[in-house]
Amino acid sequence: MRFKTDLKNIRTFSKLTAALNSLEKIAWMRLDDDTVRLTVIPATGSQVWASLSVDLIFENYQLQSNEANNTINLELPLQPLQRALKSASGSHHANLRLTKRDGAPMLSMTIHTTTKDTSSGPGGGLPSRSGGATRHNDDAWAADDSEIFHPESLELQMKRDREKVITQDIPVRVLHPETVETIMQPRVREADVHIQMPPLLQLKAISDRFTKLALTAASSTSSATADKTPKLELQANMHGSLRLRLHTDALDITSTWNDLTHPDLDPNELTMPIEEHPSTLFKQAGPEKWATVRVDGRDWSRVLSVGRLEGRVIGCFADDHALILYVYVPHHVDGGIGSDVVTYYVSSFSP
Secondary structure, three states: EEEEHHHHHHHHHHHHHHHOOOOEEEEEEEEOOOOOEEEEOOOOOOOEEEEEEHHHHHEEEEEEEEOOHOEEEEEEEEEHHHHHHHOOOOOOEEEEEEEOHHHHHHEEEEEEEEEEEOOOOOOOOOOOOOOOOOOOHHHHHHHHHOOOOOOOHHHHHOEEEEEEEEEEEEEEEOOHHHHHHHHOOOHHHOEEEEOOOOHHHHHHHHHHHHHHHHHHHHHOOOHHOOOOOEEEEEEHHHHOOOOEEEEEOOOOOEHHHHHOOOOOOOOOOHHHHHOHHHHHHHHOOOOOOOEOOOOOOOHHHHHHHHHOOOOOEEEEEEEEOEOOOOOEEEEEOEEEEEEEEEEEEEEOOOO
C-alpha cells in the first residue's frame, strides 16, 4: 500500500477541511486512481459527501494498493489536518505521504518554506577598513586577478534565502473496504424545488443574527428554554424566491431573496417525464407554493461555513423532509473550467 503526492491547491483544501471540521472531528477519506472522497457523518446534525477530482488538490499523485482502482480508505482526524494545512499555506512546496511511525499509520506532511536570514552572523558583515591600513601599489593589485573582488550590496549580504522544512504527522486508521461500503449516501426523493442559493456567507450572517435574537429572547423569558437551539425555517419556491424565517412565541421575523435562478433539469437523468416532476408541479402552482425545511440554527450555521469555498450552490428542497446543498468548487483543467461537488444533507425537523 502506497500513497504519496504533492499538494497543489492548499488554499481550497484548507477551506474545505475547515468547513468539514466545523461539523465533525473525524472524516473518512477514500482515495482511488481518479477521485478523492471525503465523508462526514456526525452522530447528530448534517452530513457531508465530497467528491473531488485528484487534480483539484494533488499533483504528482502516486497511489498503489491491492484493491480495485488502487483504492485506499482512511479514517482521518480533521483538526490535525487543518493545522498542518494552515502551516503549509505560505509554503512554496508541500507533500503528503502515507507512512508509519512506531508501527502506527500516519499521513506525513512535509512543508518547505523559504525564510530570509536578516542577521549577518559571525563574519557575515562587510569588512571594516582601518584608518591605519597599509597602502599598496595599484599595479601590484592588478597583477593578480585572484585579488580582484567584486563588491556586493549590504542588502544582498544580509538577506539570504534559507529553506525551512517542517514535518507534521497526522495519525490515521486504514479501514477495510467492507467497512467503508456501509457508509451510504442517503436516498432522497425528487426535489420539489431546486434553486441557486444566494452567497452562503451572506445567508450565514443573517441566520446567525436570527439565532442570536432567538437565544436572547429565550434567556430573558425562561431559563428552561434558553439552552435550546432555535429552529429556523427555510422556504423556497419555483419562482426565484428564498425565504428565511424565525418564528417563536416572542419573535416572528423573515428575510427574503428574490430573482434567484433555477437550473434546468436534464430529462435524461430523470426517472419520470419532466412534465410530471414535482418541481414542474410546484412551478405551475404559482409563487405562493413553497417547499419548507426546518433546521437547527447552530448546525445550519456550521453548514453555511462551506461558503468559504466561494462556489456556486444549488439547493434542492424536498418539502418537509430534507434540504440537499450541492456546492460546486470550480478549478482549472485542460481546455477550460471543471467543477467538483461537495454535497450536504440537511434533514428537516418536524413542525
